[in-house]
Amino acid sequence: MSLLKYINELTDYLYQLNLKAMDAKELDIYKERTLIVGEILGAYMHVRDTDYIEAEYSIASWDQKTGTLTLTDKETGLPKMMAFYSKKEDKWIGLPLPPGSPGLTELDVTNFQNLLPQIEQEIIQKYPLDTKESSNNEPENSNDFDNSL
Numbered sequence: 001m002s003l004l005k006y007i008n009e010l011t012d013y014l015y016q017l018n019l020k021a022m023d024a025k026e027l028d029i030y031k032e033r034t035l036i037v038g039e040i041l042g043a044y045m046h047v048r049d050t051d052y053i054e055a056e057y058s059i060a061s062w063d064q065k066t067g068t069l070t071l072t073d074k075e076t077g078l079p080k081m082m083a084f085y086s087k088k089e090d091k092w093i094g095l096p097l098p099p100g101s102p103g104l105t106e107l108d109v110t111n112f113q114n115l116l117p118q119i120e121q122e123i124i125q126k127y128p129l130d131t132k133e134s135s136n137n138e139p140e141n142s143n144d145f146d147n148s149l
Helices: 003-018 024-047 106-113 116-126 131-136 142-147
Strands: 052-054 058-063 068-073 079-086 091-094
Touching (some): 024 058, 024 068, 024 091
Antiparallel strands (some): 052 058, 068 079, 079 091
16 A cells, blocks of 8 residues: 555544544634645745754644654644645645644734745745846847848
């Protein structure tokens, strides 16, 4: 059995067990918030080439073996988000949280959305468009181009 299939089956099973702790509305909110935060946090960690980031209130970690992205509340030590990226669905899938976990708040989502300009700037700095190379393929002045015809 492939690792992804195993994770999917385990996730389905854990969702079934966790449904008693989370009603359908809470589960939908968690899934929606995980889509947003997972995308931003995944990009942030990717652009920084790291699998661990410790901030003032949270710790983000990426487990390459399981493909799990976790955001942990530093105060409680409990995960606020556990997710894996589904290539098939092209999105982050929230994994069930242990009982008592705080989950993602609207403030968490807003704080991560506020990181977007910083992430975009870091991406631009890390992967600049090579305009010099593309301009080298063009003639230096239009007369040279016209003369080559």
